[in-house]
Amino acid sequence: MAHETPLEVFDRSVFTPNDRFFVRWHWAVIPTAVNVETFRLAVRGHVAKEETLTLDDILALPRVELVAVNQCSGNSRGYFQPRVPGGQWSHGAMGNARWTGVRLKDVLDHAGVKRGALQVRFNGLDEPVIPDAPDFMKSLAIDHARDGEVMLAYAMNGEQLPLLNGFPLRLIVPGWYSTYWVKMLNDIEVLDQPDTNFWTKTAYTIPDTPYASVTPGETGYNSVPINRMVPRSFITNIKPGDTVRAGAPTLVRGIAFGGDMGVARVDISTDGGGIWQRAQLGKDEGKYSFRQWQLAFTLPGAGKHLLMARCTSTSGETQPEAPNWNPAGFMRNVVEQTPVMAA
Numbered sequence: 001m002a003h004e005t006p007l008e009v010f011d012r013s014v015f016t017p018n019d020r021f022f023v024r025w026h027w028a029v030i031p032t033a034v035n036v037e038t039f040r041l042a043v044r045g046h047v048a049k050e051e052t053l054t055l056d057d058i059l060a061l062p063r064v065e066l067v068a069v070n071q072c073s074g075n076s077r078g079y080f081q082p083r084v085p086g087g088q089w090s091h092g093a094m095g096n097a098r099w100t101g102v103r104l105k106d107v108l109d110h111a112g113v114k115r116g117a118l119q120v121r122f123n124g125l126d127e128p129v130i131p132d133a134p135d136f137m138k139s140l141a142i143d144h145a146r147d148g149e150v151m152l153a154y155a156m157n158g159e160q161l162p163l164l165n166g167f168p169l170r171l172i173v174p175g176w177y178s179t180y181w182v183k184m185l186n187d188i189e190v191l192d193q194p195d196t197n198f199w200t201k202t203a204y205t206i207p208d209t210p211y212a213s214v215t216p217g218e219t220g221y222n223s224v225p226i227n228r229m230v231p232r233s234f235i236t237n238i239k240p241g242d243t244v245r246a247g248a249p250t251l252v253r254g255i256a257f258g259g260d261m262g263v264a265r266v267d268i269s270t271d272g273g274g275i276w277q278r279a280q281l282g283k284d285e286g287k288y289s290f291r292q293w294q295l296a297f298t299l300p301g302a303g304k305h306l307l308m309a310r311c312t313s314t315s316g317e318t319q320p321e322a323p324n325w326n327p328a329g330f331m332r333n334v335v336e337q338t339p340v341m342a343a
Contacts, residue, residue, distance in 0.1 A: 002027040003164075004092035010255050014282065014290045015067075016095035018157055023164045024093065024178070025074055026029050026136045030129040031184065034168055041152075041169060043105075045121075045190035048112025055154070055168055061102040061110075064151060068174040068288035069257045070181055073204060073226050077329035081215050084329040091234055091336075096257075096290040099172045100155035105146045107188065113142065119191045120145040121200075123170050125184035138180050139191070142157035142175065149174050152185060161169045174288040175260030177226055177331075179204045200225060203330075212331045213324035229259035232240035233266055233293075233311035237336060244304075246302045246342035253294035256314030259333075262287035265312045266282045268295045272306035273321060273335070279309070287314065299342040307338040 003023040005016060025260035036055055044050040074086050087093075108120065109160035118319065121139040128135060151172045154161055161167045166183030173180040177197075195201070205223040206212035211230075214221055233256035237283045256266045262284065267276040282292030299305050312318040 001028050002087050002089075002093075004089060005095055007091055007234065007236055008171075009092075010290070011253065014096060014255070014285060014292050016155055017319060018097075018159055018162050018165065019238070021095040021097065021156075021162075021165055022072070022093050024087075025126055025183070027126045027128050027133075029129055030091040031125050032163070034116055034125070034163070034184065036168060039168055039186070041186055041188065043107060043188045044109040046117045047108075047113045047190050048114055051111050053107070058102055058107075058152065058154065058169065061106050063100065065098060065100050066149065066151060066172065066174060067096065067098045067285040068172060069094060069229070069290060070178045071229060073179050073330045074328070076332040079323075079332065080325060080329045081323070082325075084327055086329050096165060097156045098158065099151065099153040100158070101151045101153035101169070101172065103148055103291065104146050104152055107152060108146055108190070111190075113146070113190055113252060114192075116192045117142045117190050118193060119195050121189045121191055121195050121197070122182040122185055123168075123187035123189070124182050125186050136182075136199055137195075137197050138182055139195035139197075139200050140180065141188070157267045166197075166265065175228055177229055179226065206330050207326050211320060211324040211333075212326050214326055216325060226330055230261075230331060231259050231311040231313045231317055232257060232333045233309040233319065234336060235307060235309050235338045236339070238307065238340060240338050241340070243341045243343050244299060246299050249296050249298050251294060251296050252293065254309055255290040255292055256309070257290050257310040258287065258311065258315070259317065260288070261313040261315045261317070263291040263311055264314045264316070266293040267310045267312070268297065269308040269310070270297050270305055272337070273308055276310070278291040302342050305340050305342055307340060308335050310335045
């Protein structure tokens with residue numbers, strides 16, 4: 001199941017509305033309703049005491065909020081050349097929200113993580129469509145799971161978490177791709193050995209190379225589980241093929257995010273990458289959030305022009321000008337191009 005957010009939605013607010021937020025489920029068999037009275041979250045495995053928590057138990061824990069981008073690993077896969085299999089997303093397999101919930105650390109500490117714990121595995125209420133297909137589960141290293149930022153969200157943009165976005169609980173892993181953001185979370189298992197389930201060991205792996213990039217047909221490279229996001233930026237108020245006035249000021253605006261870091265700067269080119277100008281950044285909602293930006297420019301003459309937006313994160317990581325490629329169509333973050341006509 002997949003639904004994409006239109007790019008123009010990102011032009012209206014730094015926060016993506018819940019009813020326009022992209023949706024992606026690995027399996028189509030998901031509950032159409034969840035009974036909040038009977039719902040339970042299991043915390044088990046390598047812990048001092050296994051627990052079964054009600055939603056009231058969760059709500060009694062300290063409440064936290066965090067603004068973070070949720071982006072599918074295959075966002076923009078439809079632009080990979082040569083083409084690769086999988087959902088042919090444009091740029092709308094992402095969204096930014098204010099998540100409200102509790103720290104995963106607090107939930108784990110309540111159960112008591114035992115010495116020797118290595119990973120924490122997460123499972124939700126969705127089920128495989130066919131018999132013997134692998135149940136969707138994801139794992140995090142124990143230190144990452146207990147870093148105080150990973151959280152269990154029960155609200156999104158100040159409203160109850162929508163069913164399609166994971167009601168009643170969703171794992172939030174800020175700065176990491178949304179394959180880890182398990183929806184309808186009902187099972188947390190602390191492991192004392194490496195997780196070898198299909199969705200961690202085999203699926204969602206990337207080449208262990210710069211930009212996760214290899215040559216089409218290349219073999220023999222090492223692969224690792226996909227993890228942290230990388231910087232991206234998008235023009236949101238001008239579409240490819242639009243006409244703008246020559247010799248008159250035009251405002252271009254958009255969004256950027258630094259991956260697992262904040263946005264340090266966004267630079268704009270109106271001549272296909274020859275000259276870059278720094279854009280004005282909007283309000284900083286936190287290092288994991290979208291950051292709005294804008295710039296006034298004037299195209300000198302009629303004809304074709306190429307607009308480009310490039311983000312640099314607070315760690316100094318900058319979007320590349322050449323696209324990456326891998327067989328899964330993951331982690332695209334090339335500087336995107338928006339051709340326009342001046343008249």
